C-alpha cells in the first residue's frame with residue numbers, strides 16, 4: 001500500500017487549475033499508477049503499418065511495461081498482440097522486426113500461434129485430454145489487443161475497456177490526415193531505421209515541451225541562434241541552404257510564436273501552428289507542388305500545403321510534425337527515464353527532395369546526434385534535478401490561465417499560452433482519479 005494507490009483525494013490535490021505538484025514528475029509510485037490508469041486505458045501508438053508491409057511481417061515494442069508485437073496477418077489485417085506465450089508466459093518474439101512465415105512459435109516448448117494470436121498447435125496433445133485445458137485461458141492463445149490503424153498509424157489500447165478510438169482522438173486526427181494528404185498518393189512510409197534517444201527525465205516534460213512556445217528563443221539560442229548569426233554575414237541574395245532554412249526559425253521572436261497559435265482538444269491532444277509555423281517559409285519544390293495539384297486539384301492541394309502545423313501531441317504517446325513528416329514516440333521507462341524514438345516518413349509519390357528535407361530535419365532537430373534536441377534535453381534534466389529541491393513543490397502553469405477553462409479547454413488560443421499543458425493535466429487527472437477496474 002503506497003502513498004497514492006489507495007488515495008484518490010491525494011492525487012486530486014496534485015493538480016491545481018494553474019499549477020502542478022512536483023510529485024507528478026518525480027514519484028515512482030505515481031509513475032506505476034500512470035502506467036495502469038492512463039497508459040493502459042488510452043490509445044497508445046505502436047508503429048506504422050509500413051513497418052509490416054507483407055503478410056507475416058512483425059514489429060515489436062514495449063508499451064507501458066508490456067511487450068507487444070504488431071503483426072500483419074495473412075489476410076492483410078494488422079493485429080497487436082501481447083508478446084507473451086499462453087503457456088508459461090515466455091516473450092515469444094525477441095527480434096525487433098522480421099517475418100514469421102504465418103506462425104509465431106515459442107522458443108521454449110514450441111507452442112505455435114496464428115498471426116491473429118489464436119493457438120495453432122501444442123506438442124504432444126495427448127497429455128491434455130483429461131484436463132481442463134480446453135476451457136483455460138491458455139487455450140485461447142495470445143492476447144489480442146484492441147487495435148486501430150488510422151492512415152497507417154497503428155494504435156492499441158492495453159485495457160479491455162476504455163474510450164473508443166474516435167471518442168479519444170476526435171478532431172485531432174486532422175493532423176495525421178494533413179501529414180498523409182501531403183503525399184500525392186495519400187500514403188506515408190517509415191523510411192530508414194529508428195533513432196533512439198534516452199532522456200533522463202519524466203515523460204511529461206517531453207510531451208509538455210512540444211507545444212511550449214515560450215522556450216525556443218531562449219533554449220535554442222545556443223544552436224539555432226548560432227546558425228542565424230553565422231548566416232548574417234551572407235549577402236541578402238545568397239541562396240539559403242536547407243540547414244539554415246530549418247534552424248533559424250527556432251529563434252523567431254515571442255510575437256511570432258504567439259501569433260502562430262495553438263489548438264487544444266479534449267484528452268490532452270493539441271497542436272501549435274494554427275496560423276503558420278516555423279515550417280511555413282521552406283522553399284517551394286515546383287515539381288512536388290505540380291504533382292499535388294494533379295492529384296488533388298489546385299484548390300485542395302493549396303489547402304493541404306497551406307497547413308503548416310508544427311507539433312501535434314497525441315497524448316500521451318505520439319508527437320508528429322506533419323509539415324516535415326517526422327514523428328517522435330514516447331516510451332516511458334521510469335519516473336525519471338524516457339526513451340524517445342524518432343522516425344522519418346516518406347511521402348509516397350513525392351520527389352526525393354522532400355525526403356532529403358525530412359531526413360535533414362530529423363538529423364538537426366530530433367536525433368540523439370542533433371543539436372536542437374540537446375538544448376531541450378538539457379532543460380528537462382535541469383527540471384528533474386531542480387525539482388529534487390525541497391523548496392516550493394509547485395510548478396507554475398499560470399500563463400494565460402482563464403477560469404473558463406474549468407468548463408472546457410477546447411479551442412484556439414495565442415501560441416505562448418500554457419493552456420495545452422493545463423489540458424494535458426486535466427486529462428491526466430481524469431485518468432488518475434478513476435478507480436482501478438473502472439471503465
Ligand code: FES
Pocket residue numbers: 085086087088089090106107108109110111
Ligand atoms: S512457455 Fe511458450 S511454449 Fe512453453
Ligand SMILES: [Fe+2]
Pocket residue numbers: 215216219220372376
Ligand atoms: Fe525545443
